[in-house]
Amino acid sequence: MFKSFEGFTDDHGRITAWPSHRRSQHQMAILDYLTGLFEPGRIYTAAEVSTLLQDHADAALEATLLDELLDGDYLAQDERGLWRADSRPTGGSPAQGE
Template sequence: MFKSFDGFTDDYGRITAWPSDKRTQHQMAILDHLTGLFESGRIYSPGEVSTMLRDHADESLEATLLTELTEGDYLTSDERGYWRADSRPTGANTPTREE
């Protein structure tokens, strides 16, 4: 079970701070919350990801959150965009694996 991240949000529920590395459970709670905002199987453009992160977090955290989401394997990306790592995109926009 993840810890709450209420101490890292403002009155509107927007994330305003990134927890220290000693608070990994709080970090995971934030990343899990943000991942839940992305639809499974859908590709998001970099602009859509930026907008989503800015809607739910302080703009100063956008780069940190995107890095944490991708390096933590919550989101995956290629030249076409980003998608939830737990579900490959479907349909005509499905990225192909280059081997």
């Protein structure tokens, strides 16, 4: 079972800090939580991913969280966009104008 990441959030539940490597179970809990915010099979634009991350985490952590999601194989990407790595993307490319 993963540890909680409660100590790394503000009063509104937004992630405000990234745990150190010696607290990797807390990192995994954060990454699992964020992955759950993405719909399986849906391809997201970079802007949509940015908005989603900013809605749930401090903007200063956005790049770190995206890197960790990609490096940890929680998200995958190609020229079409980004998607949950545990589900096959459906459709060719993300909807324009969303």
